[in-house]
Amino acid sequence: xxxxxxxxxxxxxxxxxxxxxxxxxxxxxxxxxxxxxxxxxxxxxxxxxxxxxxxxxxxxxxxxxxxxxxxxxxxxxxxxxxxxxxxxxxxxxxxxxxxxxxxxxxxxxxxxxxxxxxxxxxxxxxxxxxxxxxxxxxxxxxxxxxxxxxxxxxxxx
Amino acid sequence: xxxxxxxxxxxxxxxxxxxxxxxxxxxxxxxxxxxxxxxxxxxxxxxxxxxxxxxxxxxxxxxxxxxxxxxxxxxxxxxxxxxxxxxxxxxxxxxxxxxxxxxxxxxxxxxxxxxxxxxxxxxxxxxxxxxxxxxxxxxxxxxxxxxxxxxxxxxxxxxxxxxxxxxxxxxxxxxxxxxxxxxxxxxxxxxxxxxxxxxxxxxxxxxxxxxxxxxxxxxxxxxxxxxxxxxxxxxxxxxxxxxxxxxxxxxxxxxxxxxxxxxxxxxxxxxxxxxxxxxxxxxxxxxxxxxxxxxxxxxxxxxxxxxxxxxxxxxxxxxxxxxxxxxxxxxxxxxxxxxxxxxxxxxxxxxxxxxxxxxxxxxxxxxxxxxxxxxxxxxxxxxxxxxxxxxxxxxxxxxxxxxxxxxxxxxxxxxxxxxxxxxxxxxxxxxxxxxxxxxxxxxxxxxxxxxxxxxxxxxxxxxxxxxxxxxxxxxxxxxxxxxxxxxxxxxxxxxxxxxxxxxxxxxxxxxxxxxxxxxxxxxxxxxxxxxxxxxxxxxxxxxxxxxxxxxxxxxxxxxxxxxxxxxxxxxxxxxxxxxxxxxxxxxxxxxxxxxxxxxxxxxxxxxxxxxxxxxxxxxxxxxxxxxxxxxxxxxxxxxxxxxxxxxxxxxxxxxxxxxxxxxxxxxxxx
Numbered sequence: 137x138x139x140x141x142x143x144x145x146x147x148x149x150x151x152x153x154x155x156x157x158x159x160x161x162x163x164x165x166x167x168x169x170x171x172x173x174x175x176x177x178x179x180x181x182x183x184x185x186x187x188x189x190x191x192x193x194x195x196x197x198x199x200x201x202x203x204x205x206x207x208x209x210x211x212x213x214x215x216x217x218x219x220x221x222x223x224x225x226x227x228x229x230x231x232x233x234x235x236x237x238x239x240x241x242x243x244x245x246x247x248x249x250x251x252x253x254x255x256x257x258x259x260x261x262x263x264x265x266x267x268x269x270x271x272x273x274x275x276x277x278x279x280x281x282x283x284x285x286x287x288x289x290x291x292x293x
Numbered sequence: 294x295x296x297x298x299x300x301x302x303x304x305x306x307x308x309x310x311x312x313x314x315x316x317x318x319x320x321x322x323x324x325x326x327x328x329x330x331x332x333x334x335x336x337x338x339x340x341x342x343x344x345x346x347x348x349x350x351x352x353x354x355x356x357x358x359x360x361x362x363x364x365x366x367x368x369x370x371x372x373x374x375x376x377x378x379x380x381x382x383x384x385x386x387x388x389x390x391x392x393x394x395x396x397x398x399x400x401x402x403x404x405x406x407x408x409x410x411x412x413x414x415x416x417x418x419x420x421x422x423x424x425x426x427x428x429x430x431x432x433x434x435x436x437x438x439x440x441x442x443x444x445x446x447x448x449x450x451x452x453x454x455x456x457x458x459x460x461x462x463x464x465x466x467x468x469x470x471x472x473x474x475x476x477x478x479x480x481x482x483x484x485x486x487x488x489x490x491x492x493x494x495x496x497x498x499x500x501x502x503x504x505x506x507x508x509x510x511x512x513x514x515x516x517x518x519x520x521x522x523x524x525x526x527x528x529x530x531x532x533x534x535x536x537x538x539x540x541x542x543x544x545x546x547x548x549x550x551x552x553x554x555x556x557x558x559x560x561x562x563x564x565x566x567x568x569x570x571x572x573x574x575x576x577x578x579x580x581x582x583x584x585x586x587x588x589x590x591x592x593x594x595x596x597x598x599x600x601x602x603x604x605x606x607x608x609x610x611x612x613x614x615x616x617x618x619x620x621x622x623x624x625x626x627x628x629x630x631x632x633x634x635x636x637x638x639x640x641x642x643x644x645x646x647x648x649x650x651x652x653x654x655x656x657x658x659x660x661x662x663x664x665x666x667x668x669x670x671x672x673x674x675x676x677x678x679x680x681x682x683x684x685x686x687x688x689x690x691x692x693x694x695x696x697x698x699x700x701x702x703x704x705x706x707x708x709x710x711x712x713x714x715x716x717x718x719x720x721x722x723x724x725x726x727x728x729x730x731x732x733x734x735x736x737x738x739x740x741x742x743x744x745x746x747x748x749x750x751x752x753x754x755x756x757x758x759x760x761x762x763x764x765x766x767x768x769x770x771x772x773x774x775x776x777x778x779x780x781x782x783x784x785x786x787x788x789x790x791x792x793x794x795x796x797x798x799x800x801x802x803x804x805x806x807x808x809x810x811x812x813x814x815x816x817x818x819x820x821x822x823x824x825x826x827x828x829x830x831x832x833x834x835x836x837x838x839x840x841x842x843x844x845x846x847x848x849x850x851x852x853x854x855x856x857x858x859x860x861x862x863x864x865x866x867x868x869x870x871x872x873x874x875x876x877x878x879x880x881x882x883x884x885x886x887x888x889x890x891x892x893x894x895x896x897x898x899x900x901x902x903x904x905x906x907x908x909x910x911x912x913x914x915x916x917x918x919x920x921x922x923x924x925x926x927x928x929x930x931x932x933x934x935x936x937x938x939x940x941x942x943x944x945x946x947x948x949x950x951x952x953x954x955x956x957x958x959x960x961x962x963x
Contacts, residue, residue: 158654162661162687169683173676191678208813208900227811228529228891228900231872242680271676 171242175272179245180219186245192221192253193240193269201235214239214251216276225253232258238269296361296440299349303438306342306397307430309335313423317416321490329416336404336419339426340397347394350439351381360447363387363439369453369868371839379464380454385588385604386439388467392584393429395468395475400426403479403504410500417486418479425478428611436604453868456840462522470515470542474580476508477545480552481577484570485619488626493570498560501573503927505556506785509549510923516542517916525876530809530887530904532912533800535684540663541583544656548576551652558645562636562707565646567627572649574619579656581612586663637709644702648695655691659684689743696750696797699790700757704764718764722756729756737806737907747801754794758787785926792918799911808905811891815898823905825886826850832890832899840864842875845890845899849879861890876902885909 173191174184184190197220200213208227212235213220223241233239233256243253313335320328350363354377359365367384368377382388400422407415433439483501487493519542524532533539552572559569585608636642662679670676704710704718730749734740765783768775812820814829821827828848835844843863848855857879864873876889884907891900 154650162658165683165686166661166665166679169680169686171678171680173678189680203894205895206813208811208894228889228902231874231892233892 173240175275176214176216176221177219177272177276179221179251180249184245186247189242189244191240191242192223192245192251193238194221194272195238195269196233196235198235214241216272218276221249221251223251223253223256225256227256229256230258234258238273240269295349296353296358296442299346299353300434300438300440302342302346302349303430303434303440306339306346306393307427307434309339309342310423310426310430313339314420314427315423316420317423318420321413321416321420326412329412332416332419333404335423336397336400339423340401343390343394343397343430346440347381347390350387350390351378353440354378354381357451359449359451360442360444361439362441362443365443365448365451367451367454369451369839371450371868372454372459373838375464376454376459380458382467383454383458383463386433386437388471389429389433389437389588390439391467392471392475393426393433395471396422396426396429396478399475399479403482407500413490414486414492414500417489418482421482421485422478425482425615428615432604432607432611436607450868453839453866456864456866456871456873457527460522460526462518462526466515466518466522469511469518473508473510473512473515473549474542474545474583476504476511477549477573477577477580479504480508480573481619484573485622488570488622491626493566493627495560495563498556498566498569499932502553502556502560503932505549505553505573506923506927509546509553510920512542512546512549513916513920513923516546517913521913524909525878529874529889529902530876530906532803532909535662535681537663537667538587540659541586544659544663545576545579545583547652547656547659548572548579551649551656552576554645554648554652558642562642564636564642565649567623568649570627571623572653574616574623578612578616578619579660581608581615585609585612586667635708639705639710639712639715641702641705641707641710644698644705647698648702651691651695651698655688655695658687658691662687689747692797693746693750696754696793699793700750700753703757703761703790718760719757722753722760725756726752737802739806741805744801744805747797747805751794751798751801754790754797758790758794762787780929780931782926782929782931785922785924785929788922788925789919790922792915792920792922794915795911795918796915799908799915802908803906803912806907807909810903812901812903813894813898814901820901820903822903824851825856825905827888827901827903829899829901835862837864839868840866840873843890843893845888847877847888849886849888857886859886859888861888863890880910882910883908 171189171191173193176192176194178184179192184192192214194214194216197213197215200211200220202211204210209224210226210229211222211224214223215221223243225241225243237258240257241251241253242255242257243251245251313332316335317329317332320326320331350361352358353361353364354368355374357364357368357370357377359368363384363386367387368380372380380387382391400419403418403422404415407418410418480501483497483504487497516539519539520532523534523539524530552569555565555569555572558565585605588604588608662683666677666679700722701715701719704715726749729752730745733748733752734745737744762776762779765779766772766775768778808823810820810822812818814820816829816831818829819826820829826849828850830846830848832843832845835842842865845859845861845863847859847861849857849859859877859879861877862875864875865871866873874889874891876887878888879886884905887902887904887906889902891902894900
């Protein structure tokens with residue numbers, strides 16, 4: 137083979153090999169780290185997988201927050217007003233966490249149907265609703281045939 | 294009265310931008326000097342009117358003119374004056390105006406500092422920048438007028454600036470970031486102008502280089518400021534979250550870094566031309582993409598001001614037009630000449646090519662992780678999020694590879710490097726890096742493969758850079774003379790590479806050896822974090838100008854001695870009734886001690902976050918080094934001298950573009 141062609145072929149093969157390794161690694165990493173979102177209705181219907189890292193979101197149900205007296209453990213219910221899921225979390229809750237606020241939690245569902253969160257997010261603005269939560273509420277309210285607009289619309293500032 | 298003047302100024306600026314986009318370009322294509330001569334006056338006019346509009350808006354903020362809707366939504370009479378000033382860019386409309394001010398400012402700078410460029414080139418560059426300005430001025434005038442009035446129902450007071458944004462970080466972070474984003478528009482304009490008149494040569498690369506480097510330096514500072522701000526204000530001690538908004542600024546930075554290196558090859562060796570042009574286009578497109586992501590409201594973040602779909606659509610259309618038009622032009626005009634390579638497989642060209650491959654891979658990776666969830670959501674295929682582990686897993690190996698390659702690449706020579714010679718050069722850096730890394734690991738206590746790789750890479754880059762400096766500065770007239778003889782652009786490179794090493798060292802050490810504890814404490818409690826004891830002394834009330842705070846007091850002890858007294862706060866802002874956590878940090882070059890107060894969990898008990906953050910400052914210190922390197926490099930004398938030389942070369946009429954290209958690319962045969 138002509139030396140220049142040989143050199144080109146080597147470069148092309150080299151690039152192809154590198155590219156396939158990169159694609160394989162990226163796909164693998166993506167598989168491991170995609171977190172799907174489930175709303176309380178889906179979770180209580182058993183649609184969410186157990187012991188897989190997922191996101192769950194909804195409103196913190198009024199009067200449901202219980203704090204452990206000796207640690208930072210907190211339990212509360214997350215609801216879309218048609219179903220509720222118990223959530224437990226150990227750690228510091230965000231400033232805007234409050235009963236009646238929309239939150240998104242990351243964590244795993246255990247076999248007893250409790251959601252063990254390792255991260256709880258409330259958004260930076262008191263008027264702001266995470267879009268997933270807004271979507272979940274809208275879906276639930278449509279299913280119930282009643283309107284909760286006004287509290288559902290994501291607001292901007 | 295004034296706000297209407299501001300709006301009028303914006304409309305006038307838009308008209309001037311339209312003229313700037315057309316007249317000099319037509320002049321350059323038809324060879325009419327009198328039309329080209331309009332480029333500079335039009336640029337000045339556009340800049341002055343945008344500046345006027347910005348001044349009017351600033352005046353409205355400082356004088357609490359709540360009849361202007363934007364002021365009423367983003368300010369309050371109780372704000373201190375400096376937050377009233379920075380509130381100008383605290384919302385969508387104002388930050389867009391700041392963006393445009395920067396864009397016209399850069400255009401003005403090009404007009405001023407490129408007096409030595411050929412008239413055709415400068416006319417086209419300014420015209421392209423005019424086109425970009427038309428897009429953004431149209432955007433602000435049509436969809437986001439900052440001067441809209443609330444008449445006749447003028448509110449008595451404003452709705453207040455989001456407390457998160459009431460901070461020094463916000464005063465400086467957006468302007469720096471925008472300087473970077475918008476600065477890439479200049480590199481883009483040079484690339485487009487070069488494509489239009491078919492002059493993709495060394496002179497073009499040389500003109501683009503300083504602009505690209507400055508934009509990149511500003512962007513580095515902007516990103517670092519954002520990370521620093523997140524660390525103390527928002528993140529409870531986190532400094533990078535792989536949040537889509539952060540990624541939006543990292544994307545143009547990564548491709549801009551690639552562009553800087555590829556421009557170097559194009560200038561020095563006349564190869565990789567098409568690739569360099571493409572990178573310039575891509576980098577600016579990524580800046581626009583960043584603006585779209587951040588401003589359109591498709592993302593949920595503190596930056597997402599606008600949830601108005603009209604604005605998102607407008608930006609998307611602007612992005613699409615820019616990308617399509619540039620790529621069309623690229624497809625038709627990119628050089629199709631076959632450059633027969635005259636460089637070996639161990640040449641500096643190859644090392645810089647690999648650098649580009651790695652940086653572009655990193656760009657693609659971050660882009661995939663950022664855009665994939667958005668695309669899925671857009672097509673209704675489900676709401677997913679891609680977590681930090683994805684980015685950490687894929688980005689870290691690329692960063693390490695880039696660093697390791699850099700250490701070899703700095704010694705390499707253009708065209709050909711002798712393998713044996715290179716190996717001998719690397720012997721000492723390798724030995725020193727291995728020993729130093731082992732010592733550092735022992736010092737921090739605890740070995741993990743990633744910590745080892747990260748620290749090793751940082752030390753490797755440092756030792757290789759100094760070894761190269763040592764070699765280059767050897768001189769018969771003594772070391773001092775040798776050091777003096779090196780150019781500023783060389784020292785710029787040294788600083789930039791050291792900056793990378795510093796940032797890598799900081800990122801690795803703080804991620805692997807930092808300690809974070811969330812504890813429940815009552816006043817009088819003591820908690821241990823590493824070698825430090827944190828004593829919770831008490832917590833009481835304190836009043837600020839526009840908030841009341843729970844004011845905690847902590848003593849931090851090390852070996853029985855008090856090393857710091859910290860006062861974290863929990864603030865309640867009186868206007869929006871929002872709550873903010875203000876951490877208190879004892880900052881040091883080698884470690885930060887961090888205390889933040891969480892919620893009150895019972896009558897006297899509080900949730901407290903305590904952290905020990907080794908080398909966290911190095912993250913941002915490294916970015917400062919990189920930026921300083923960039924500024925030093927562009928102050929190099931050679932840019933001024935070569936500009937003169939280039940001018941005399943292009944002034945001779947018989948030099949066709951092709952010949953000029955061949956002259957500029959000595960060594961590469963086209």
